[in-house]
Structures are given as C-alpha cells and as structure tokens.
Amino acid sequence: MNILVVDDERDVQTLFEQRFRKEIRSNELKFAFAFSGEEALAYLNQHDHEAVLILSDINMPGMSGLELLDRIKKKYATPPPRVMMITAYGDAENFNTAKSLGADDFLTKPVDFATLKDKLKTIES
Amino acid sequence: MLLQTILVIILLLNLRKETKGKNGLQQWDKLIITAICISAALFVLHNVFLPVSGLLIMFSYGLTATVIYTVYTNTLFTSGKALINAFWPLFVLNFFEDVISIIDKPFYKSWRNYLEGAELLALVWMVAMLIINNKQKKALEKERKINEEKEKEYKITEQIKAQLEVQVKERTAEITQQKEELQKTLHELESTQSQLIHAEKMASLGELTAGIAHEIQNPLNFVNNFSEINGELLEEMKVAIEKQDYEEVKALINDIADNEKKINLHGKRADSIVKGMLQHSRTSTGQKELTDINALCDECMRLSYHGLRAKDKTFNAGFETKFDEQLSKINVLPQEIGRVILNLCNNAFYATNAKKKTAGSDYKPVVSITTVAAGNGVEIRVQDNGSGIPQQIIDKIFQPFFTTKPTGQGTGLGLSMSYDIITKAHNGTLQVTSQENIGTTFFISLPY
Secondary structure, three states: OEEEEEOOOOHHHHHHHHHOHHHHHOOOOEEEEEOOHHHHHHHHHHOOOOOOEEEEEOOOOOOOHHHHHHHHHHHOOOOOOEEEEEEOOOOHHHHHHHHHHOOOEEEEOOOOHHHHHHHHHHHHO | OHHHHHHHHHHHHHHHHHHOOOOOOHHHHHHHHHHHHHHHHHHHHHHHOHHHHHHHHHHHHHHHHHHHHHHHHOHHHHHHHHHHHHHHHHHHHHHHHHHHHHHOHHHHHHHHHHHHHHHHHHHHHHHHHHHHHHHHHHHHHHHHHHHHHHHHHHHHHHHHHHHHHHHHHHHHHHHHHHHHHHHHHHHHHHHHHHHHHHHHHHHHHHHHHHHHHHHHHHHHHHHHHHHHHHHHHHHHHHHHHHOOOHHHHHHHHHHHHHHHHHHHHHHHHHHHHHHHHHHHHOOOOOOOEEEOHHHHHHHHHHHHHHHHHHHOOOOOOEEEEEOOOOOOOEEEOHHHHHHHHHHHHHHHHHHHHHHHHHOOOOOOOEEEEEEEEEOOEEEEEEEEOOOOOOHHHOOOOOOOOOOOOOOOOOOOOHHHHHHHHHHHHOOOEEEEEEEOOOEEEEEEEEEO
C-alpha cells in the first residue's frame, strides 16, 4: 500500500520510516513524504493514483491540510484516495470541517502508532 | 502818606491770595484782613486828623515794615518777596519824601517836582513788576495744575497697578492650581500607559498561548516517539546480538544514535520555546545580553504564525525565513526585540489575511523574515504581500493608540511600543515602506 505523508515537520519522515521499518522492509507499506500541501499536490500529479492513503497534518504554513483535502477530493473524483487528517487540536471545528470536506478518518497528535497500524490493517483487509 | 497806605492795602490784598480760603491758614488770613482794616483806617484818619499826620505816617511805615519783615521771614509768603520787590522803590521814595517833608519843608518843596518824577518812574516800575509777577504767577499756576494732573494720573496708574497685581496674583494661583491638576492627570496617564503596556504584553501573550502549545506539542511528540522507537530498537538489538548478526547490530546502533540526537534536538527546541515564552511574559530586566538574532526571529515568526492559527482556523499563510548565517550575536534586550518582531509578524500575517478576503484564489499570502549583516549592525526585514498601508496614514502608524483594526482588536500600542524599543532602548531605526495591495516591509536596524 502506498501512503503519502504530508507534514511540515521534516523529522516526521524519519519517525515514520523507523516506526514502520518492518513494514517497509517487508514491502508491505511504501511511504512517500511531502512537506507542504503544495508539494503533496505536485507529488499526486506526478504519481497519479499511486497513493492509496494520504495522511495529512492540518496546521501547515501555506496551503493548509484542509485546503489540500478539499483539492484532492474535488480533483480526484473517481476514485478519490483515502485521506486521514492529523491535527494537534482535535477540536470539533476542525473535525467537522474536515468531515464535510470528505476526510475519511482522523488521528490526533500525538500520533498513537499502534492505533495507526490497526487502522492501516483494516484498510488493507 | 496817602499813597503809602494804598500801596500797603494793594500789597496786603495780593498777599491775601495766598491765604484766602485755605485750611489751616485762617489765622494768617484774619491777620491780613486786620492789617488791611488798619491801613484803611490810617487812610481815613490821615485825611480827618491832619494835625497828627506825622504820627500816623510813622505808624503807617511801621505797619509797612512789619508786613515786609513778616513776608521775608515767613516761608509761607515766598511769592510775596517778588511782590515786595515791585513796591520797594515806591516805598523808599515815599518814605524819603515823607521824612523830608517833615524834617525840612523848604527843601522838600524845592525838590518836590524831582521826587514826583521819580515816584512816577517807581510807579511805572511797580505796575510793570506787578504785571510780570502776575504773569509768572499764572505760569506757575499752570505748571502746578499740570503737575497736579500728572499726580492724579500717577495715582490712577498706581491704583491700576495695584489692581493688576491683585489680578496677577489671582491668575497665578489659578494657573498653579491648573498646573497641579495637569501634573496629577499626567501622572495618572503615565500609570495608565504602563498598565496598558502591561495589558498589551499580556494580550499578545494570550494570543500566543495556543500557538505555544502547538509549538511545544510537536517537539514533545518527537521526543516521545523517538524514545519509544529506541526502546523497540534496543529489543531488536538484543535479538540481533543473540543471533550474532553484528551487521544488524551496527545498523541498529546507528539508528539509535540518530534517534538519540533527534530526541536531544527536539528536547532543546521545546526548552527554547518555553524559555521564549517566559522571556516574553517576564518584565524586562533592562540587561542587554548577547543574542542570536536568527534564532530569536525564527522563534517569534513561528509563535506568531501558530498563535494566529490557533485563534482563527481559517487563517493560513506561508512563511519564509531568509537568515544570514554569518550574523554574529549582538547585545540587545532579547524579550523586547522579541516583542517587536512578534508584533511585526502578527501585523504582517494580519495584512495577508485581510488581502486574502478580497483577493482571488490565486493569491498566495507569504510573510518573510530576513536578517542581513549590515555595515555597522544587523538589519531585520519583515515583509508581507498583504493589503499594504495607505499613504495617508503611513506617517501615523507609529503614533500611540493609532490602529486600523476594529475596536477591541488592537490597542494601537504595538507599533508605537516597537518604535520606542528600537529607537530609544537600542539606538536603532524602525522604518516602513508600503504599497497598497502589494505589500509592506518593515526594516529594523540595530547597531552593534
């Protein structure tokens, strides 16, 4: 499964690569990283339909996660990739906005990787 | 003899002008009137009692001498002296004539014509003198009147002066009271201002709290996650050691070491954020310290960004940092400079947000902060591509309480305080250039 992680914090890449090192080694999961909404869109343009799941932070400089979500859901109508939003606040407002924009799932910071792994397994199956 | 009594009466009448109707001089006046009466009596007696004329004549001269003596010895009749000068020749001639007529009648008769001529001359002298005297008197009188007038004027002036002095005293008291009131008001205003400055500080701190929470949350996540991973990696390492797979062990050790570095890095990051926050809330110690301007700018930019994000979910903007890595540390009041940068960043983001509401979807709001080592100091630029500042208000933006924000959203103290911090506390300059709808740049320059 191809996963695109979008976060302005660069160390997120190292974190994911280490957290999922077994899955990466066994080719169960493949990660790509983008550090802004703009980069994420550029990546999606180049690698059409490769990413099955997009994990995006909401608070990012420039294009926010919500805007990215909106664009993805509008542009890739059939079939749109799954988008899971990560937010530091996890408040109702962001949650509802994301939901109305078509977010498939939510994670709150700090990311609980055990939960994330479970969610990924459910998606795979 | 006849003439003599008349002359004395004329003299006395003239003298009486000095005493007539004057307070305190009634006695003199009476005396003169008495003398006039005596003279008149002598005049009548002389014509009636011809046989005793010699005695009467002597009496008449005695009276004349008494009058003259009185005038000469008494300061009251100073003008009388000039008057007597007019009479002298006639008196002397009369006296001479009368004495001769008594002593030597034939001699008198032979010289009578000459004496009468001389008497005429003396009479003319007397009349001329009296006229002159009169004129002088009138002139003196005029002068006296002028002096009196002057005296009156002087008195009026004095009165006005006294009145004015009273008024001045009253006004002075009034003004002093006003001054005291103003001083009191000023004092109150000063304390209000310091309260406002504190409120402004607290307000900007409040705005930042959410941003700070976010800023701390991120590094803490990394610390927790990487330390958990390290735990896992150490477990894996145990297995690898048991398997004696030393390649794997080496790889794991490298990973653990890298993670350890990251834990440390993010720990420090959280630490500096907390310190920054403390610095911001702390009252300035007034001590300048060597400060890394780049780090300060970075911190403030992030705090500003996340603070605004926390307040307004729809807010979004890009931010760029262009730091001169060669920048040496400079001596500043870090919390004060931090407040200035924070304030400028907040304004910049506010401006981009304002423009975003009217501009199309193609508009990409960006705020950038740049540091440059200038010749004799450091220059910090805070630039935005927001709504810009209209030219007509650009001169006012550093004035206290000037704000374009709606009531309640801005104190109008941010920029004026920033200006004071840069120019007064650091001898630097704070300048602005702006174009409406294109953007604004603030230039801070701080000397070494």
